[in-house]
Amino acid sequence: MRAEDIETLVAVGRPDLAPDASFAVFATSRPDIGANRYVGQLWRVDLDGGTPRRLTRGAADTSPRLTPDGARIAFLRGDAKGRAQIFVVDAAGGEPVQATDAPLGVSDFAWSPDGTRLAFLARVPERGRYGTVEGLDATAEAPRRITGIRWHANGVGYIADRPSHVFIVPAPATDAEPFYEPAAAVIGESETAAKKPLVAVDAQQLTEGPASHSGVAFADDEVFTVVDEIEPLRRDLTSSLIAVRADGSGRREVVSRQAGLSIDSLAVARDGAVLLLASEPGESGIDFVAPGVALWILEGGAPRRITNPEVLDLGEVGSHITPVGDDVLLQDRTRGRVRLVRVTRAGEVTEVIGGDIETAGHAAAGDVVVAATATPASYGELTVIDDRGARTVTAFGAAAAASGLTTPVETTITGRDGYPVHGWVATPEGEGPFPVILQIHGGPYASYGIHLFDETQVLVDAGYAVVYSNPRGSAGYGRAHGRSIRQQMGTLDFADVIDFFDAAIAADTRLDASRVGIMGGSYGGYLTAWIIAHDHRFAGAIVERGFLEPLSFQGTSDIGSFFGDEYVGVSADDIARQSPMAVVANVTTPTLVLHSELDFRCPLEQATRYYSALKRQGTDAEMLVFPGENHELTRAGQPRHRVERFDAVLDWWRRRLPTP
Numbered sequence: 001m002r003a004e005d006i007e008t009l010v011a012v013g014r015p016d017l018a019p020d021a022s023f024a025v026f027a028t029s030r031p032d033i034g035a036n037r038y039v040g041q042l043w044r045v046d047l048d049g050g051t052p053r054r055l056t057r058g059a060a061d062t063s064p065r066l067t068p069d070g071a072r073i074a075f076l077r078g079d080a081k082g083r084a085q086i087f088v089v090d091a092a093g094g095e096p097v098q099a100t101d102a103p104l105g106v107s108d109f110a111w112s113p114d115g116t117r118l119a120f121l122a123r124v125p126e127r128g129r130y131g132t133v134e135g136l137d138a139t140a141e142a143p144r145r146i147t148g149i150r151w152h153a154n155g156v157g158y159i160a161d162r163p164s165h166v167f168i169v170p171a172p173a174t175d176a177e178p179f180y181e182p183a184a185a186v187i188g189e190s191e192t193a194a195k196k197p198l199v200a201v202d203a204q205q206l207t208e209g210p211a212s213h214s215g216v217a218f219a220d221d222e223v224f225t226v227v228d229e230i231e232p233l234r235r236d237l238t239s240s241l242i243a244v245r246a247d248g249s250g251r252r253e254v255v256s257r258q259a260g261l262s263i264d265s266l267a268v269a270r271d272g273a274v275l276l277l278a279s280e281p282g283e284s285g286i287d288f289v290a291p292g293v294a295l296w297i298l299e300g301g302a303p304r305r306i307t308n309p310e311v312l313d314l315g316e317v318g319s320h321i322t323p324v325g326d327d328v329l330l331q332d333r334t335r336g337r338v339r340l341v342r343v344t345r346a347g348e349v350t351e352v353i354g355g356d357i358e359t360a361g362h363a364a365a366g367d368v369v370v371a372a373t374a375t376p377a378s379y380g381e382l383t384v385i386d387d388r389g390a391r392t393v394t395a396f397g398a399a400a401a402a403s404g405l406t407t408p409v410e411t412t413i414t415g416r417d418g419y420p421v422h423g424w425v426a427t428p429e430g431e432g433p434f435p436v437i438l439q440i441h442g443g444p445y446a447s448y449g450i451h452l453f454d455e456t457q458v459l460v461d462a463g464y465a466v467v468y469s470n471p472r473g474s475a476g477y478g479r480a481h482g483r484s485i486r487q488q489m490g491t492l493d494f495a496d497v498i499d500f501f502d503a504a505i506a507a508d509t510r511l512d513a514s515r516v517g518i519m520g521g522s523y524g525g526y527l528t529a530w531i532i533a534h535d536h537r538f539a540g541a542i543v544e545r546g547f548l549e550p551l552s553f554q555g556t557s558d559i560g561s562f563f564g565d566e567y568v569g570v571s572a573d574d575i576a577r578q579s580p581m582a583v584v585a586n587v588t589t590p591t592l593v594l595h596s597e598l599d600f601r602c603p604l605e606q607a608t609r610y611y612s613a614l615k616r617q618g619t620d621a622e623m624l625v626f627p628g629e630n631h632e633l634t635r636a637g638q639p640r641h642r643v644e645r646f647d648a649v650l651d652w653w654r655r656r657l658p659t660p
Contacts, residue, residue, distance in 0.1 A: 001457035003646035005403040006031045006639065009454060010396035011040075012372040012380035013062060014320065014361025018070035018091070021368035023047060025055065025064045025073055025091070026382055028396065031639035035059075038639070042075055044091070045393050047368065047384055052394050055093050066091065067115035072174060074099070074118055076106060079198075086118055090174050097172040101198045104130060104162060110218045111171075117246065119168050119216050119223040124205070126161040148230035153558045154601040154631045159230075164212040166225050168246055169203040176200070206244045207251070219268040221246045224254065226263045235561040236285035239263040241276070259303055264293060267321035267328075273345075274298040275321050275328060277314055286562035290445050290475070290482025291315060295330060295343060306347050310479055315445075324364045331359050333476045335422060336410075336449045340371055340385075353383065353390050358451045374451035376408070377401055400452060406460045410450075413503035419492075421500045422477070423469025424448065425508065426460050432510030434465040435517065435657040438501050438538075442522030442545075444473035444493065444567075445482050455634065462650050463659030465511050467504045471496030473523075487569045489578045490530040497527065498535065517657050519649070521545050521594075521634060522602060529580035529610065532589040540656030542649060544594040545631055548606045549581040556603040584613045590620035592652045594645065596629035596637070624648050 007030060015026035024047060029040035041061045045052040056075070062084075064075045073091055076084040079098070083105035087096040100106055102122035109120035125132050129141050144151075144161060153159050182194045207213055211229040218224075222243040239262055241255035254274065255261060265277040276298070279291035292309030307314065313333040322329040324342065329352065332341050339354040340362055352369055353359060360380070361372040369385040378397025383390055408424035415421050428434055437459055441448050447470045456466045470476065472492040473485040485493050505511045517540045520528040525546025532541045547553060550568050554560040564570075568578040576582045591614055595607035607623065614621035626645070629637045633645065 001400070001403045001405060001454065001461050003458055003643045003650070004033060005400065006454055006642055007033055008399035008403055009379040009452070010399070012360070012382055012394070012396065013064075014318075015363050015370045015372055015382060016064055016066045016073075017363040017365045017368065017370050018066060019068065019365050020070065021047060021365040021386075022070075023050070023091075024363070024370045024382065024384070025066060026370075026372065027062045027064055027075070028380070029060065029062065031642065033639045033643060036638050036640045038636070042073065042089075043394075044093075045382065047370075047386075047393070052382070056089065056096060058087075058096075061087075063109075065109070065111060067111055067171075068113060069115055072115070072171070074109060074111065074171070076109075079105075086120060086169075088172055088174055094174060097174050097176075098199055099169055099172050100167075100203060102167075102203070103132065107164065108214075108216050110216045110223075112218045112246070113220065116171055117168055117218075118171055119166060119206075119218050119246070120203070121164050121213060121216050121225070122167055122203075123162040123164050123212075129161055148232050149235060149561050150230050150558070152600050154599065157598075157600075159212065160210065163210055164214065164228075165208065166206040166213055166216060166223055166244060167203040168206055168223065168248075169199075170201050172200050204248055206246070206248055215263070215266045217266050217268045217274075218246075219243075219272055219274075224266055224268060224274060226266065234285075237262045237281040237288055237562065238285055239278070241266065241274070254298065255303060261296065261303060262288070262291070264315070265320050267323055269323040269326070269328075271326070275323065276303065277319060277321060277330075278303075279309070279315070286566060288562065289486045289566050290479045292479055293319070295321070295328065297345060306345060307343060307349070308347070312341070312343075312349065313476055313478075315475065318360055320361065322362050322364050324369075329362050329364055329369065331362070333447070335476055336424075336447060336470065337476075338449070340369070353385055356450050357383075358449050374449075376450050376452060377405065379452045397452070404461065405452065405457055408456065408466075411504070411507075413500055415496055415499040417495070419472070419496065421469055421471060421496045423467070423500050423504075425465065425467050425504045425511075426456050427465045427508070427510060428460050428463055430510075432465075433512035433515075434463065434510055435515035435539075435653075435659060436465045436467060436501075436505060436511050436513070437653070437657075438497070438516065438518040439466055439468040440497060440518070440520030440524035440527045441468070441470070441474070442520070442524050443475065444485065444489075444523040444527075445475045446523075447474045447476045458646055458650070459653075462653070464517075464653065464657070465508075467501050467511075469497060469500040471500070486567065487574060487578075489567055490527070493527060494531060494534070498531070515539060515657050517541065517653060518589075519544065522631070523547060525602070526580060529587075530583070532591065533580065533583035533586040536588055538589050540652060541589045541591045542594060542652060543591055543607075543610065545596060545599055545602050545633070546580070546593075546606060546610070547602050548579075548610045550575045550579050551581075552605060552609070553602075556605055558600045581610065581613065584610065585617060587614060587617075587619050590656060591622075592648070593621065593623040594626075594648070595623070596626045596631065596633045598628060598630045599633075601631035622652075 519542035
């Protein structure tokens with residue numbers, strides 16, 4: 001697989017299923033290098049053996065949601081200014097009708113139970129900002145007064161002056177007479193020329209104030225949403241859940257912050273029970289390390305936990321809840337896989353789909369389940385589970401497979417202290433010897449998985465063997481595994497990564513131990529910088545979007561108010577003991593520092609300070625900064641930037657670890 005083959009990586013989004021299970025709808029997305037954007041449309045597939053067909057023709061249509069009767073689909077599409085708005089189209093296809101005209105776009109939405117209204121979330125800009133005054137440039141806006149401990153978010157920017165609020169709008173009729181532009185005519189001085197309306201009816205705002213909201217679920221005549229208030233003094237990860245009347249007549253608190261829950265996702269079952277994916281950040285309010293996301297239920301009283309976070313890991317990015325009668329479908333992250341499970345309200349767990357697969361989204365109707373899945377051979381497919389078992393009804397992975405893929409070999413080794421370390425080794429075809437790249441994932445409470453991974457495939461295509469593992473601190477191996485490096489970063493994780501690397505090389509004579517490199521992003525950037533300060537065998541290193549200086553991280557990162565406190569502690573001694581900047585003087589390995597200009601998760605100053613220290617002490621170093629990108633460059637950056645990044649990575653390794 002070459003860098004430009006990222007165009008073959010077709011992702012399948014969360015699907016939806018007709019109430020009679022006769023058809024499913026879903027959206028695809030893929031990078032398009034020529035257009036320098038992500039493109040995709042809605043698809044429909046009839047489950048009685050039909051062929052998937054493209055339902056819409058937009059540039060980037062996403063998030064399809066069927067009405068409760070399955071007759072229409074609401075989805076997100078960029079308007080003329082590129083802002084995501086809700087459109088509605090007949091489930092059989094046709095011309096979509098625009099339903100919203102939110103100044104900064106729509107982020108989430110839900111149908112009312114009767115299918116006549118749509119509740120949605122949209123950021124409300126402060127007057128005078130973000131284009132609300134024509135001709136007023138961003139650099140000429142008034143200064144921002146900041147009184148809380150949070151003011152920005154990665155991928156968003158400033159947040160206090162554009163809180164996210166709940167709105168409701170009548171669903172537009174897809175068969176109504178369209179508006180026809182009037183012809184030119186002479187009108188009186190007191191008359192106004194008719195203008196084409198973008199939407200039939202303006203939306204009604206249901207929440208207000210400085211707090212933002214996330215998640216939206218409709219039940220009867222109420223809309224449930226999670227409140228996110230910016231704290232004035234200290235970070236608190238707990239959440240409150242409210243229900244607002246759909247007619248705007250009032251609101252009630254359903255779960256207070258005193259319940260001690262940090263809510264990630266919500267849904268409402270048909271019997272009115274409110275279901276939550278949430279964790280408990282403890283008395284401090286910020287104990288988020290291996291957070292223990294569980295399923296909770298509200299049935300008229302206090303929240304009751306259903307699942308055991310020591311057994312099921314429900315914290316995978318994009319995890320959500322699908323009610324199925326009295327049960328629910330959930331995504332369980334385990335050993336590089338994400339299986340789909342069915343959970344009863346008594347906590348009984350049944351696997352719906354497992355094996356070498358990662359589930360990214362799901363829907364259900366009756367006894368039929370549809371799921372968006374990824375495998376070692378495909379970035380995204382739609383899988384159907386019914387009385388015939390599990391079957392894949394799409395073939396989006398064919399183009400990626402044709403580009404040339406290698407299948408990584410999975411293995412588990414025993415570390416120096418007897419602890420098992422799980423990971424993979426990917427090698428080019430041939431007898432070698434191959435130079436070896438050690439890859440380290442971000443997080444740290446994240447994991448490498450079994451899905452098709454472009455980072456590994458491009459390196460293998462260039463002639464490198466790639467070794468990667470899920471050391472202690474990673475997700476998917478139990479909370480104790482994830483919490484083991486809390487305020488002990490660079491210890492057990494360092495040992496696990498190096499032990500797996502050494503064992504992989506020792507087990508395969510094709511891997512050349514004398515020619516090795518190391519690279520990682522985010523937490524992986526942290527551990528790469530830490531390792532090269534203590535192990536000097538590597539011919540080169542790539543430190544990407546790294547957490548490199550805990551001291552300045554607190555005042556610059558969007559998660560700086562709690563991340564460093566929990567992972568490296570608050571005392572000067574604890575911070576210095578685990579800080580890559582504290583040991584940068586020991587680095588002699590040639591190092592390429594990669595970073596994005598608008599990264600607010602690991603801000604650019606983390607990279608520039610580290611790079612400057614390397615240069616000042618005479619270490620061979622280069623830095624590459626990507627304009628307009630944030631922390632998600634390698635996953636969701638502009639396609640051309642993703643290719644240019646690959647070009648830079650391969651150029652670095654060609655110079656440090658040349659291959660034939």
